[in-house]
Amino acid sequence: MAVAVANMTTAALDWVSVKFNAPLAGMVVFGVHIHGHLIVEVLLIAVILFQLSRKSYKPPKKPLTEKEIDDLCDEWAPEPLHPPITEEMLSEPPTLESAAGPHTIIDGKEVVNFASANYLGLIGNEKINYGVGSCGPRGFYGTIDVHLDCEARISKFLGTPDSILYSYGISTIFSVIPAFCKKGDIIVADEGVHWAVQNGLYLSRSTIVYFKHNDMSSLKSTLEKVTRGNRRAEKIRRYIVVEAIYQNSGQIAPLDEIIRLKEKYRFRVVLDESHSFGVLGSSGRGLAEHYGVPVEKIDIITAGMGNALATDGGFCTGSVRVVDHQRLSSSGYVFSASLPPFLASAAIAAVDYLEENPALLSKLKRNIALLWSEISELPGLILASNPLSPIVFLKLKRSTGSTKGDMKLLDEIVDRVLKEDLVFIVTTKRSTLDKCRLPVGLRIFVSAGHTESDLLKASNSLKRVTALVLSELA
């Protein structure tokens, strides 16, 4: 069989070669004898040229026809604007029926109020002169002379060259940070900063590196890592962003350490003093006074006035260059109506009052110490804030494993404390947009306006309720 095939192939090949080499009946073109193989070669070249001249096969890019776009649009179904409403979303906070002072009225009953950051007990003194609104941004006749007076007063009080007033507490920090930090700058921030700071950091588009909450060794190693090997450090601006008293945990930032590190690695410091202005330091001038650091060493200080000063709005102070730059490039200042004048005059009155009565601060300190001594032995809860901080933060000794579970327990404690003992405290509230991962807990805002009996009432109530609620858990 194989032999037969082999014979047939040889015969075929012989025939082909004869044909190839047979002169084509004496065809002569241009004096060249045309052999058979020439025909094949010419045909081959022709085929090659033909293939080359055809367009290479790419799947054709047809734009979508109108009908197809219509179909796609019809098919597309958006998600609803809001996710399904769960039970926890339906809870409403209690409604106050009087001023949020140390004692307030909820549901017709008088309760002791530990939920307002009214640290100096200043709720209750003011007068209105100018109508309520200011009807315009600062650039367009919204600057009323009280605003300028307030700015001057704050600078005088803190000992800084200049300050600038904002119309809302949280908008201060999230307008200041993007005004100074642009794309390409480096910011080292504490991981426990609150949402407004996070938003400012996000809007600034700089490179952000977080360090462990209030951990100075972590800060040092982060600064080391960030500056090592960075030759272009001359042109990049570098900032450290910290809060004086952290809203999310009640810790106090060790300013002297931070200043030492900042000078070593050449960073600028942005400090948010919302909860420490009017609280820390022997005369209430804030964290710098508390640690004995000259206030010029901090580059930018921001604070919301909604806490110790019992009004609303915020301010930012620093050198003249820092403050002037914000007047045109800080979005929350330029594009927003200015602070209502009566709040600015309330702020001036508050600062004056504070300067005349430094005894308020020692009262506040005594109150915090008293509360600490009473509630340091609660079953199931441990104190997690700094002993000097007016935000007393309690967290669960043993977490249930999920934030939701923890919040349920804490909410129950808060409810019972309010209903049964008429003491008003609050839990931490976290938005789903917040990136902070610190544990949740109970917050008690101590005020200089609280009396000893108020504090004892609160601590006794807490002892009772936590024993009840958490013993069911244990």
Next chain:
Amino acid sequence: MVRLPYFTALTTLFSYGLLFAFGQMRDLFRKILDLPKSKKVQGYAPICLGLEDFYTRRLFLRAQDCFGRPIASAPDAWIDVVERYSNDNNKTLHRTSNITKCLNLGSYNYLGFAAADEYCTPRVIESLKQYSPGTCSVRVDGGTTKLHTELEELAARFVGKPAAILFGMGYVTNSAIIPALIAKGGLIISDSLNHNSIVNGARGSGATVRVFQHNTPSHLEEVLREQIAEGQPRTHRPWKKIIVIVEGIYSMEGELCKLPEIIAVCKKYKAYTYLDEAHSIGAIGKTGRGVCELLGVDPADVDIMMGTFTKSFGSCGGYIAASKEIIQYLKHTCPAHLYGTSMSPPAVQQVISAIKVILGEDGSNRGAQKLAQIRDNSNFFRAELHKMGFEVLGDEDSPVMPIMLYNPAKIPAFSRECLKQNVAVVTVAFPATPLLLARARICISASHSREDLMRGLEVLSKVGDLVGIKYFPVESENSHAEAKLKKLD
């Protein structure tokens, strides 16, 4: 629509070029003169690099006395402007104790609630005594008072939606709500001339942002079709949701938004609509309910309506009105609600009283009077300005009237000349408007009387002649043609 004459465009560009050249020369001299001085801060990059604050230092400072003028009274129809002087060429300004009484054509005081009002002020003082100026806490802690819940219901009723939520500041309302409603994977389509707060909110949310031509529903439709068909960038997955953001009255143009057409387009393509009525709520519409009432749009068609209380109600703060579920969700998540101090109780009381006056629930018809007054005032003023030959933007019934200036030198000239004649106007330049389109913006209020307006017109006409901004001097037949052209645009 702005019709920029060619000659004006050329001269404006030339002026800016000249200012820029001078600024650069001065910077150069400053650098040379500063060389021998040793740098005090070694190793720190300067806080403002090179050209970042060039505009502030070299252009804005020259005209700084026209901006940020302090006043010593409530921002009513007549205000007391504090005089300032400068010893170092406008770099720093010092206050004197002299004040001049000027006609106020610049504050957003549309219904005249900025000054003491016979119904509102006693109630505000009462609430101040009862609740004190601040609550020192966020809404979810101890900051919700009876006033807040009352105002939320009242605002929802006023606007025509089932529920509302309040915030302490208008700017924060936009910046904090938009991230709560939409995140990465969603699409925001916003008008090209939207306010900075909306831009910031859109950026902060992480969603993709596309812009459509100002007030052009056909372009919006094009953009929507293209985006839905293509899907998310690079992955081409379908968008999770699309929100279209527009404003009721655009504050720098004075124009009304073409709401019915835009709502029709959004409904067709299943996009959600977000309407920012900062300037229009309380100021337009027969009963002051804003642009929906004026243009005949049912509030139920707009998904989310936002507004502020600063302009027509003489207070501060903002609100969002939407369906009950959305408001419930926002109360649970929105960072401004959970972390921002609650609105000051006297401010809340001011808004409650102002809304009651507008609705007529205070027992008088002052509300209806004020609304009729502001409408008449705006239309009268605009017609007169047209007749004089100014280039005025804006639609019928809108209380905001920008007068185009263009040239950078005319900005301080106009402002200072008007102040000399005791009229306080607001001039706006870069960065709030495009570089070439500087303008003076007039805001009419219900508290302006006819005499006030006549005085204002007289002064504006004189100063306009002096400064040379009557770009379209018209005889009476032409003025009708001009008015028609503007309407068509």
